[in-house]
Structures are given as structure tokens and as C-alpha cells.
Amino acid sequence: MCPVRSDPIHRFHSLPLDHFDxxxxxxxxxxxxxxxxxxxxxxxxxxxxxxxxxxxxxxxxxxxxxxxxxxxxxxxxxxxxxxxxxxxxxxxxxxxxxxxxxxxxxxxxxxxxxxxxxxxxxxxxxxxxxxxxxxxxxxxxxxxxxxxxxxxxxxxxxxxxxxxxxxxxxxxGELGIDDGVLLKWRADFGSTLDNCIILGAASVINDVHSQVSEYGNDGFCSNNSITGNGDDNGSIPESFYTNGGLKLRVVWTISSLIAASARHYLLQPIIAEHRTLDTLVLTDADGQGVLRMNRDQLEELRVKPLSASSASKRTQVPALNMRLWYAPHLELPNGVVLKGATLVAIRPSEQSASRKEVSDASWLSTAFEEPYGTAAKMLIKRRTYCLEMNSF
Known part of the structure; x- marks a missing residue:
């Protein structure tokens, strides 16, 4: 008659053990x-x-x-x-x-x-x-x-x-752009737009040592190069207004604002159903646009209904104050060159004066990941141009 094994090893193999328990x-x-x-x-x-x-x-x-x-x-x-x-x-x-x-x-x-x-x-x-x-x-x-x-x-x-x-x-991203064009935006919303920042460039050259044509997509000579040291007066060339450069930037701005306001409008059901939310981010795999809302902004939307655009399913964009910075040729420290680099900072016209000014460098320079955060820092050292836009 064989004895019954009672050693620990035998018991371990005979009884399955779920370590997650x-x-x-x-x-x-x-x-x-x-x-x-x-x-x-x-x-x-x-x-x-x-x-x-x-x-x-x-x-x-x-x-x-x-x-x-x-x-x-x-x-x-x-x-x-x-x-x-x-x-x-x-x-x-x-x-x-x-x-x-x-x-x-x-x-x-x-x-x-x-x-x-x-x-x-x-x-x-x-x-x-x-x-x-x-x-x-x-x-x-x-x-x-x-x-x-x-x-x-x-x-x-x-x-x-x-x-x-x-x-x-x-x-x-929702906005179809041509190959080689850079367009990135970030927007913060409460019940309406709190702020938006847009970074664009007519073309991006990843190797500064590669051959660069004498004139870029904006028609400006590449000799107007800057490296952030302010080696030119920061003025926008007159040709910027006549060759379609300004018109293109207006298109970028309006398109980005519509994309942001459409995302915001369509987030309402989630915000209403999930009252525990502290942070909500709606982005895209391309990294083109980012909409962010913090806890205070989420609660503001729950308490104060948004104003919807009569034309489509999106939040109405209020009247805006905008500041624009432009560089015909912006060379970044890592060798990337942005031709026709443009930064646009946007806030509602009626926003409380107690809030940060639109030119606050910390807000603008942290909106994008590198190397584009550095590009924003370099651009805000240049001359500022102010614009206004009506509600739409």
C-alpha cells in the first residue's frame, strides 16, 4: 500500500493558487x-x-x-x-x-x-x-x-x-492641410472659449544644412533669418499683406477656432454625465489640436449653458482680441527651420482684466511640446500685432 504524499511541494501543485486574490x-x-x-x-x-x-x-x-x-x-x-x-x-x-x-x-x-x-x-x-x-x-x-x-x-x-x-x-486632426505645412492649436474652454493659441508655418525644414530655396512659400527671402536673438526689427514685410500671407493666417485662425468650438459643443453629454471629472482632454493622433478643460471650467459649463452657433453644432465663438507674432524664417536650436512662422494668441474681448494678459510668456511657451514650445518663446520676443474679430 503506497503512502499518501503530504509534502509541501505536492500540496502546492494540487491546489491552484491565484496570486491576484x-x-x-x-x-x-x-x-x-x-x-x-x-x-x-x-x-x-x-x-x-x-x-x-x-x-x-x-x-x-x-x-x-x-x-x-x-x-x-x-x-x-x-x-x-x-x-x-x-x-x-x-x-x-x-x-x-x-x-x-x-x-x-x-x-x-x-x-x-x-x-x-x-x-x-x-x-x-x-x-x-x-x-x-x-x-x-x-x-x-x-x-x-x-x-x-x-x-x-x-x-x-x-x-x-x-x-x-x-x-x-x-x-x-479635423483640418486638412498641405504636406509640409505646420498647424497646431490648443484651446481652453469653460462655458465658452477661455483662450486659444495657434502655431503655424508655411513649411518646415528638418535639416538646416539641406539646400534652402532663396524664397519660401510666403515669398520672403531666407536671409531674413532669426535665431531668437532679435537680429532684425521683428516687423512684418509689406509683401505679407499683398501675397496672401495674412489671408492664409486668417484661414488658419478661423478653421482652428471652429474645430475647437465643435469639439467643445459635442462634449456636453460626457461632461453632464460624469460629474467626478477633474480634467478632460480631447486631442488627435496627429497632435494637430488639443482642447482642455479643468475642474473649474467643467463645473462652469454645467452651471452656465453654452451659447450655440445658429449655423452648426458648435459653441459660438465670442468677440476676440488677438495678438500675432511673425517671422519669415525661424531657425530653432535643434536645426528645424520654420518658414513663415506665425503665433496667434486669442482671448475673448470681454474677459476679466484680472486674468492673465494674452502676452503672458508662461502661458504661450508651455502650450506646445518641443521643439514648438521653443518656437513660441522665440516668436513672442518679436514685434506684436493686435487684431480683433467679431463673434461668429
């Missing part, structure tokens, strides 16, 4: 908060009942919007009609001003709405379609061309109850 809930939540991504959290929900109950308590969430679904994208009639239109200078200008904006509004029109939203978070993993990925009703889901399930960010976030830090990332 030893971890306290607070540590698991710390791990889930480090994960952040809503799809990965959806998969975690399937691991166990314990995980399923803890994931909705996560306070740091990232929602990546995988695709933009627009009925107009596949319309053959719209593409053929575009080809038949004359491409005159005025038509090209209108297309430059409004082409990207129309697509922006189409794509974002139902961003956070209920069914049949145009901009959806693609949930293509089976695990993501459970608990966190869905709301109360499965009918809220949309089906794509290949049977892939889509959910809007509102639906994806429905079961989270403790979100403090929320980041939503679009697949790309």
Missing part, C-alpha cells in the same frame, strides 16, 4: 488606472467577477476613436460633382476655408449623440463588447461594413462611475 482592491485599481485604455479595460472585465466589478471604478480613462464613419465619404455623386467644378482661384480659396470645416462638422456632428453617430469608437474585440464597451441595451451598438461593432464614446464610458481624468483621442 492576494492583492487588495486598491492595488488592482492602481494597475487598471495605469492601463487606462478603454479597450484593454474591457478585456480585463472578462477575467473574473472581481475584475468586472472593479474596472468601472477606474478614474483615469483613455478612449481612442479608431475610425470616422461618414455617409458622404462613399458617395460617388459627391466626388463626381467635385471633379466637374471649375478650379478657379476663388473656388480654391473657398475650398481651403470651408472644405475641411464641412468634413469636420459632418464627422463630429453626432460625436457623442445616441444612435447612428458619425464618429464612433470601434470596438472590434469580443471582450470590449461586454460591460464597459456597452451600455444597458445592446441595440445601442452600430454595425460596420464587415459586421464590426461600433460605439460612441458616450456609450463606451457609460458604465464608468469614478472618472477623474479623461482623454479622448481622434484618429487625425
Amino acid at each position: 492576494r492583492l487588495p482592491d486598491s492595488l488592482l485599481l492602481l494597475i487598471f488606472n495605469k492601463i487606462g485604455d478603454v479597450k484593454a479595460l474591457g478585456r480585463c472585465c472578462l477575467v473574473s467577477r472581481r475584475f468586472h466589478s472593479l474596472v468601472p471604478q477606474v478614474d483615469n480613462v483613455l478612449v481612442r476613436v479608431d475610425c470616422v464613419i461618414s455617409d458622404d465619404d462613399s458617395s460617388p455623386s459627391s466626388s463626381s460633382s467635385d471633379k466637374s467644378r471649375p478650379a478657379g482661384p476663388f473656388s480654391n480659396f473657398l475650398r481651403l476655408v470651408f472644405g475641411g470645416i464641412v468634413k469636420l462638422l459632418q464627422a463630429l456632428g453626432q460625436f457623442l449623440g445616441p444612435k447612428r453617430s458619425l464618429l464612433n469608437e470601434t470596438v472590434n474585440a469580443p471582450s470590449s463588447s461586454s460591460s464597459v464597451g456597452r451600455g444597458a441595451d445592446d441595440d445601442d451598438a452600430e454595425m460596420g461594413q464587415a459586421g464590426v461593432t461600433h460605439h460612441s464614446p458616450t456609450q463606451v464610458l457609460r458604465n464608468f462611475s469614478e472618472i477623474r481624468f479623461l482623454r479622448i483621442e481622434l484618429p487625425s
Whole structure:
């Protein structure tokens, strides 16, 4: 008769041990908060009942919007009609001003709405379609061309109850720009626009030692180069006003403000439903635009309804005071050269005088990541030009 083995090694192999059972809930939540991504959290929900109950308590969430679904994208009639239109200078200008904006509004029109939203978070993993990925009703889901399930960010976030830090990332910036053109913006909102800063350049040369043409896209001689030491008087050349340089900057400014106000308008349902939010950031994978709201701004929007534009689904932009800095040729310390570099700082005209002035260097220089933060610091040392814009 064989004796029964009772050594510790035998007992260890005979009894399965789940080491996660030893971890306290607070540590698991710390791990889930480090994960952040809503799809990965959806998969975690399937691991166990314990995980399923803890994931909705996560306070740091990232929602990546995988695709933009627009009925107009596949319309053959719209593409053929575009080809038949004359491409005159005025038509090209209108297309430059409004082409990207129309697509922006189409794509974002139902961003956070209920069914049949145009901009959806693609949930293509089976695990993501459970608990966190869905709301109360499965009918809220949309089906794509290949049977892939889509959910809007509102639906994806429905079961989270403790979100403090929320980041939503679009697949790309809304504003279509030509290759080589730099356009970045950052906007802060409460119930309306608090401030916006825009950095643009007609072209970006990554290697200062490469051959540079005598004249850039703005028609200014590259000898007007600056390195931040103020070796010219900082004045804008007269040709800037006559060769379309100013008109292009106005287009950049209006387009960026419309993109920012459209994002702000469409965030209302999330802000209303998640009262625990401390910070909300809506950005894009290209890094083109960033909309930010802190806790005070979020609460302001809940208490004070925004003014919507009568023309489209976006927040009305108030009357604005703007300051513009310009450099025909801006060489950054890392060798990157910005041709036709422009910085525009924007605040509402009626903003309280107790707030920071628009020329506050700390606000302007920290708006963008490097090397563009350095570009902003260099530009604000140049001559300032003031502009005004009516509400729209």
C-alpha cells in the first residue's frame, strides 16, 4: 500500500493558487488606472467577477476613436460633382476655408449623440463588447461594413462611475492641410472659449544644412533669418499683406477656432454625465489640436449653458482680441527651420482684466511640446500685432 504524499511541494501543485486574490482592491485599481485604455479595460472585465466589478471604478480613462464613419465619404455623386467644378482661384480659396470645416462638422456632428453617430469608437474585440464597451441595451451598438461593432464614446464610458481624468483621442486632426505645412492649436474652454493659441508655418525644414530655396512659400527671402536673438526689427514685410500671407493666417485662425468650438459643443453629454471629472482632454493622433478643460471650467459649463452657433453644432465663438507674432524664417536650436512662422494668441474681448494678459510668456511657451514650445518663446520676443474679430 503506497503512502499518501503530504509534502509541501505536492500540496502546492494540487491546489491552484491565484496570486491576484492576494492583492487588495486598491492595488488592482492602481494597475487598471495605469492601463487606462478603454479597450484593454474591457478585456480585463472578462477575467473574473472581481475584475468586472472593479474596472468601472477606474478614474483615469483613455478612449481612442479608431475610425470616422461618414455617409458622404462613399458617395460617388459627391466626388463626381467635385471633379466637374471649375478650379478657379476663388473656388480654391473657398475650398481651403470651408472644405475641411464641412468634413469636420459632418464627422463630429453626432460625436457623442445616441444612435447612428458619425464618429464612433470601434470596438472590434469580443471582450470590449461586454460591460464597459456597452451600455444597458445592446441595440445601442452600430454595425460596420464587415459586421464590426461600433460605439460612441458616450456609450463606451457609460458604465464608468469614478472618472477623474479623461482623454479622448481622434484618429487625425479635423483640418486638412498641405504636406509640409505646420498647424497646431490648443484651446481652453469653460462655458465658452477661455483662450486659444495657434502655431503655424508655411513649411518646415528638418535639416538646416539641406539646400534652402532663396524664397519660401510666403515669398520672403531666407536671409531674413532669426535665431531668437532679435537680429532684425521683428516687423512684418509689406509683401505679407499683398501675397496672401495674412489671408492664409486668417484661414488658419478661423478653421482652428471652429474645430475647437465643435469639439467643445459635442462634449456636453460626457461632461453632464460624469460629474467626478477633474480634467478632460480631447486631442488627435496627429497632435494637430488639443482642447482642455479643468475642474473649474467643467463645473462652469454645467452651471452656465453654452451659447450655440445658429449655423452648426458648435459653441459660438465670442468677440476676440488677438495678438500675432511673425517671422519669415525661424531657425530653432535643434536645426528645424520654420518658414513663415506665425503665433496667434486669442482671448475673448470681454474677459476679466484680472486674468492673465494674452502676452503672458508662461502661458504661450508651455502650450506646445518641443521643439514648438521653443518656437513660441522665440516668436513672442518679436514685434506684436493686435487684431480683433467679431463673434461668429
